[in-house]
Amino acid sequence: MELVDRYIAAVQRELPEDKRQEISRELKANICDQLDALAEQGELSESQIAAVLKQMGHPAQVAWQFVPPSPIVANEDISLFKYTLYMVLGVLFVLQVIGGATQWLGASEGSLLGFLLHIVHGFIGDACFAFTVIVLSFWSFSIQGKSISAGCSKDWQPQQLPKVAPSWQHIRFSDVFSDLATYLFLLMVIWSSVWMSAEQLAARSVIFSVNVQQLLQWFSPIILLSILNSFWQLRRQVWTETLLLTNMGINLAYALFLVFLAFNSPLLQVQGSDLNGLFTVQQLDKWLSHALLVTALFPSYECIRDLLRWRKLIAS
Amino acid sequence: MTSSQLVKMRLELRRGVLVLAVLGLLKQPHYGYSLRKQLQDGGIDIDEGTLYPLVRRLAEQGLLDSEWRQAEGRERRYYQLSSSGAELLSQLTEEWQQLNGALAFLLGQVTDENTEEN
Known part of the structure; x- marks a missing residue:
């Protein structure tokens, strides 16, 4: 039974805290039923128990099946997500060029390579921040089960295409x-x-x-x-x-x-x-x-x- | 077709049917293992990792009622169709019968065409 306990504990670790007790209780009951059925044919060895647990699947996989992970961005919002990302990154690129140009023209010995590196470096920093903010915004809608673009999809007219x-x-x-x-x-x-x-x-x-x-x-x-x-x-x-x-x-x-x-x-x-x-x-x-x-x-x-x-x- | 494609297609084909089979069996109360045994005896082999989470999801959707009972010195969670589950089952059964009839006709046509070609 030690193997079963270890298996249940491994599944528990992959589950959200509020569902751990209930799911592991049920899973254990199901595994024990299965082992009991096998034990009717003779005493179970550790390798037989291990085989049953292996057949159940990897603990992480079992946990995912009980509580499927929710996507960071809802499927129906993916195109809006990409559109927002392109727009924001585009604007940041333009702003970065303006900032870089100001600094370059203002410097007495500004090199062209330095100007380009300043733009690339600044853009990567801004882009990472913007990407994180956009992903988190979409994620906050996704975990609430809401879709940002759901309203748009219902009111469309073929004539407007x-x-x-x-x-x-x-x-x-x-x-x-x-x-x-x-x-x-x-x-x-x-x-x-x-x-x-x-x-x-x-x-x-x-x-x-x-x-x-x-x-x-x-x-x-x-x-x-x-x-x-x-x-x-x-x-x-x-x-x-x-x-x-x-x-x-x-x-x-x-x-x-x-x-x-x-x-x-x-x-x-x-x-x-x-x-x-x-x-x-x-x-x-x-x-x-x-x-x-x-x-x-x-x-x-x-x-x-x-x-x-x-x-x-x-x-x- | 590769074997992995076949496995994937079979999974897709069985996914919807499985819900119908589980709802149908849960007109009577069952716990996880007994439900799996019943499905196996009826010719539907399903692994535990798929069945148990599926039953829980159906319960969370309000289609099944559940309660913990003590039996044979161990606690077990029994599931049974709720009233909304029963209503859904009758609708799905009707849908399945229509689909099954249509498919039998279509697949019959394909078989006939193949026989004629040969």
């Missing part, structure tokens, strides 16, 4: 949030003179030339328009004709502006001290000019891609 669309027509959250982060970063760089202190501004060894700075500031309304467009994409989540046309226009403006900027030398100018002898400002200017031309390829690609998609959409 979106039209059948190819997979490319669905806008990905990751794309929208990376676009938003880029636009906000650009705005912060262009308008750094507004939010940075005079000491921070004076500490920078290389700055945009006056001409380029002015061009960038004139371009700011297009960047603001891009931000609004990203919010519109988040709201619609599907590429429509209007959205494609707007996106095409914005990307075309970016491509033309970047090419125009690339041929507007000088792009940079030295402020105060020299560049520690590593590079000359002319070299940096040349590299930046090439980088701008390469960068212009991305909006150009998106512009052509959206044109093809738009033609496909109006043809269907």
Whole structure:
């Protein structure tokens, strides 16, 4: 009987405290009945008792069958859970880029690698915290047996469903949030003179030339328009004709502006001290000019891609 | 089909039927082991790890009444259909008979088609 007691104790350990006594009492009664039936054929050896207990199943498995574990997120809430997670992580990424950019631009010797590491490090910390909070919120509903999205599932109408669309027509959250982060970063760089202190501004060894700075500031309304467009994409989540046309226009403006900027030398100018002898400002200017031309390829690609998609959409 | 697939499908197929069988047997009071014996004698082999938790869940849902009784020098928990359990059993029995009839017809058709093909 010692084996039976050990088995019951092992099952008990896996059970919630309020159910331990009752379930173990019942389980023991059932096991004893089974052993009694076997004992009618002769005295039971320890190996026979062990075989009966083995047949019952592992103590943890038996405990799970008596009290099935409740899922952290209810099945019907999984899609809402994923949606919430993507949205929150996206917003945190954008905020992290803003914070990182502020620190990087404000530092006198900020390296690009340091800037990227700051974003990654900060984002991982924030993401872990956000993930925990979201999981706990959904879990609190799950343990109460409530479903957050239960109300939505009853009031739907077939007529409200979106039209059948190819997979490319669905806008990905990751794309929208990376676009938003880029636009906000650009705005912060262009308008750094507004939010940075005079000491921070004076500490920078290389700055945009006056001409380029002015061009960038004139371009700011297009960047603001891009931000609004990203919010519109988040709201619609599907590429429509209007959205494609707007996106095409914005990307075309970016491509033309970047090419125009690339041929507007000088792009940079030295402020105060020299560049520690590593590079000359002319070299940096040349590299930046090439980088701008390469960068212009991305909006150009998106512009052509959206044109093809738009033609496909109006043809269907 | 692999043997693991067969095991999984058989489990799924038996899960619902098992509830019906247990409710049907518990028109008379039974304790865990005697219920299992009755099921085995009736041709339904079920392991203890599945049956005992199932009976408890049915009791928690109010479909079974239970009481502890002393018998043969040992305490046992006896289960029996409650009034709502009896009501559910009659509905499920009707459902099962309809389903069984439909399935017998459908499976009969499949068997006939196979015979014709051969």
